[in-house]
Amino acid sequence: MSATRLEHTEPAPEDLRGGIVALGNFDGFHRGHQAVAGEAIAWAKAEGRPAIVATFDPHPVRHFRPDTPPFRLTTLDQRQELFGAAGADAMLVFNFGAELAATSPDDFVALLVERFGAHGVVTGADFTFGKGAAGSVATLAAHPGIEARVVEAVNAGEEIVSSSRIREALKAGDPQEAARLMTRxxxxxxxxxxxxxxxxxxxxxxxxxxxxxxxxxxxxxxxxxxxxxxxxxxxxxxxxxxxxxxxxxxxxxxxxxxxxxxxxxxxxxxxxxxxxxxxxxxxxxxxxxxxxxxxxxxxxxxxxxxxxxx
The missing domain is CATH 2.40.30.30 (Riboflavin kinase-like)
Structure with missing residues (x-):
């Protein structure tokens, strides 16, 4: 079942406020992404809160480097279905453009708290956000209005699972390795x-x-x-x-x-x-x-x- 789709420019419906938000891009929704989303979903279920997985579309790279060759591993519709299958109640789409790119880290966190009533956020250890990618897990942890948790990177073999590693496997003609890292x-x-x-x-x-x-x-x-x-x-x-x-x-x-x-x-x-x-x-x-x-x-x-x- 697909998760409900929310847009970052619109307030969340009342029944989806006060949730736990997994923050990231989650293109490919690989093993590492699943660990971040899984922590948010488990936390939300334990406290009886909505579980929300966020994503950025278009990908920020497309905004800053528009000539970059195509690199997506999933469409927005596919992510919505994958998040729902993982147990999320909603997918929060940050429509990435000039306005969001210029948003300060503090204002970005304020948006989560005020517009969506976010109670907590879960990110990967290397997640950055806000203008100049100046926001980090430390920014989230320091904000008084929200609780933050961090999920460490997931290893497969001797290397960290990453979207880049999956893309390299696909470009090398190894869809089985990509499937191992994505779980599909x-x-x-x-x-x-x-x-x-x-x-x-x-x-x-x-x-x-x-x-x-x-x-x-x-x-x-x-x-x-x-x-x-x-x-x-x-x-x-x-x-x-x-x-x-x-x-x-x-x-x-x-x-x-x-x-x-x-x-x-x-x-x-x-x-x-x-x-x-x-x-x-x-x-x-x-x-x-x-x-x-x-x-x-x-x-x-x-x-x-x-x-x-x-």
Whole structure:
């Protein structure tokens, strides 16, 4: 169940005031993020208070460095669902722009206390906020109107779990490592678009998804599963997908193109979510369509094998 969505520019409804707020960006909602949110949720439940997980959208990096290549691991809708599944009552969205960037740390804490009636906050040890990132956990702890708790970083192996580490794994073509750190695979959600329908003519009709603001994982062929957003039940589609620019065809188009096994329904205009489980091979250009379709058959066989236990 999704958490209720709150906007930082609007007062919280009375039943969500007095809550415990997990503060962070939480893109990817990985093991470390889950520990911070989990502490806030447990604290809130223990005291009978609302549990609220905050996030920033757009990401502050997008404001300060607008030319940064896409790097998001989740959309706002996905975060709302993930927070709700973790037990949060609400997701508080800080709409990040010039006004919020210029807000002093003290004014930011005052906003939490006055507009949302926050009783307590939970952050990671390295969380910073306010103009010039001058606010820290010490700022929160020193404020008389709020109680603050800190959750230390979570290790996986010898390294700290971080969104940067997850992005590097995905760019290296290691979705399994990313899934280990996030506790679920990267899932790309979008509306299925009409394409040039070449796949249909060669026996492999695909659902074309734009990558939008998502990080670009390593281009190549992946074993994937998918669900249709909003569809009742728990139907899981299995398939093989090309993620990249389709070097066999002109002009190049950057897309995620899953082909689903044993599936012939019309998905155009529907929202689907495609999870990347295994990297099979890099993108390549073949000597004609016969060579391409032969390789696609091998890719699908490998994807079926890799996904057999799902």
């Amino acid at each position: 695979p990267l899932a790309i959600r979008g509306i299925v678009q009409h394409g040039d329908k070449v796949g249909r003519t060669i026996g492999y009709p695909t659902a074309n998804l734009p990558l939008d603001h998502y990080l670009r994982p390593r281009y190549g062929i992946y074993a994937v599963t998918a669900s249709i957003v909003g569809e009742p039940g728990d139907r899981l589609l299995k398939g093989a997908a090309n993620l990249g620019i389709r070097p066999q065809f002109d002009p190049p188009k950057e897309l995620l193109e899953p082909f689903f096994f044993d599936f012939d329904e019309d998905l155009y205009g529907r929202e689907i979510e495609v999870a990347l489980h295994h990297f099979i091979r890099p993108e390549a250009k073949f000597d004609g369509l016969d060579a391409l379709t032969a390789q696609m058959a091998r890719d699908c066989d490998e994807a079926r094998r890799l996904l057999a236990h799902y």
